[in-house]
Amino acid sequence: MKQMLRRSALFVGLVALASSLGLAAEDSETAHYANQVCSTCHGVHGNSPSSAFPRLAGQTAPYLETQLRAFKDRSRGDPAAQAYMWGMASQLDEDKIKALAKYYAALPPAHGTAGPAARVAAGRALYEQGLPEEGVPACVACHGPNAEGNELYPRLAGQHAPYLVKQLAYFKALQRSNQPIMQLVGQKLSFEQMEAVAAYAASR
């Protein structure tokens, strides 16, 4: 019994030691906040293991900022945004939004995950050429040759494919309704085309 107590005391001591070492290694207040709050869903260093939560690592800073503002002012109002991010963003002030966007944009993005070859090939064609006869512009024009994103155009490379499909479906259903270009894209794509282009982007 005494021995057990002594062992518990030792364990507590070790925990305290580990934590003081860790705190010394902690780089900034923003990183600490991101680790303690955002990472519980978006994963350690912005690389969430679950497709329920988008990866944020390496996303463009201007896009991250606009999204956090859109959650805060509730203009991005799809169901998942309402259930999760409206609350999370409601108390973020402009300084914190900028700091978090900068923090995540600077983290190394996830590597692409290979998808089924035929689907990825079909997705690539759609990504690079769009659907001219339907009036769907080529994704590459805005999202970049490697789907790496640019300023307000988000990075799609390495993102969870099911998350990308879900967003396209939200655009189509006008649930994510603050972005006219993407609504047009969403309207014109079938579910299969969404899956194909998402598989391609996720594989980059």
Next chain:
Amino acid sequence: MSVRTVLKRALALAAGLASALALMPAAQAVPSFARQTGMACEACHTIFPELTSFGRLFKLNGYVIDNLPQVKAVGSDNKESLLLNWLPPISMQFIGSFTKTKGALPDSGTAGGVAQNGSASFPEQASLFYAGRIAPKLGGFVQITYSSQSGKMAWDNTDIRYADQATVLGNSLIYGFTLNNNPTVQDVWNSTPAWTVPFDQRSSLAPVNISTQIESLSGAVAGVSAYTYWRNMVYGEVGVYRSAPSGVSNSSTGGNGPLDSSQGVNVLKNGAPYWRFAIEKQWDRTSLSVGTFGMLTDYHPAGLNAASGPTDRFRDVAFDTQFQYAGDDHLFSLQASYIKENFTLSATAPDDPIDGAGDLKTRRIGVSYYYQRRYGASLGYFSTTGSVNTHRYPGGIAVLGSASNTPDTSAATMELDFIPWQNVKLGLQYTKYYKVRGGTDNYDGAGRNASDNNTLYLFAWFAY
């Protein structure tokens, strides 16, 4: 049988019953967390009370994620000295139910009589929660419950914790301390006793199953433990539980303290060590955890001197696993546990070569499926077995006795649920007993069959 043995057995039974009843209240999702975080219940729960991976991290991080406006104070050193939620994190929970057992229970007032079968309880339970952040890095989950069975308000599940996060060798490490009143109430996987799913296990069915110690200490102990979770993968925790020493008097009643052995409860000798280790792996929407936990308890049994003398010792070692798939439309989970208890009754049955020692094992497995978090079905099975013991499982007592002096009980339960809103749940549950306390027919020696305990339970749960 001497008067003393009869008295001792009656006391042991009363204690058993009390702990079985104490075990039933299980808290659920708490809307004050939803208010505090601004997130829907689905963020933390697949279906309450089962936690999602975010729910587990929210709890391990000390319930502190807070998205409410704050009342602040800043000291002269320009440091924050107060950060209070704009709204207190208070919630209410209400359960109404209807219960019917196949064979009516005997009427305790009239020898040979039976009580009316089919009892409606409204409320069966009503709880008040304080659940949320207290200060930065400090949060709590405190439940006070009124139960119609006891007719009293009582302190229920409580878990107050301090937590922080650090980066160690490039990986995240959560560490913290919890102060709680029920071993495993602090745990985050629903395969441990305090928050076992599936099933709303508060049904007022005849408490014929016999539980191990670690399952029966709810509210009778206070404990502190230290924990760490590394890389959202490796969990470790050690702690110590205690009950109040005897001889402390209650100033309002003038009587003995609530945890005095003279009040018919077991009193823990010194501290009871508790430990828990688990590993979780996540792939996209799927997670799997495997773990072990246990406790070593030394009791001065009820009715004996709580300060000295021999003790009854119980050593519980358990293994558990949980598989969870939480998709947008389909939710599936499986929980299983195995608890093995070895006991030596040096106080109750000293120098008794037959009844002085033995073991008790419980196994549980359950699966559940929900469609769009709205319609659900669950199926579960449990089995308890153990050595013959005349002290612990006496015969000749209606319903709770065992003619064969064994604890062997097994049953299957199924439940159908309808969840019109995330904070409202309606359920229909049926439990079928295959064996109760060692027998199928006349297991108690008073004419009751195992199947007489089959229970139909209808409930309505809501929280706001």
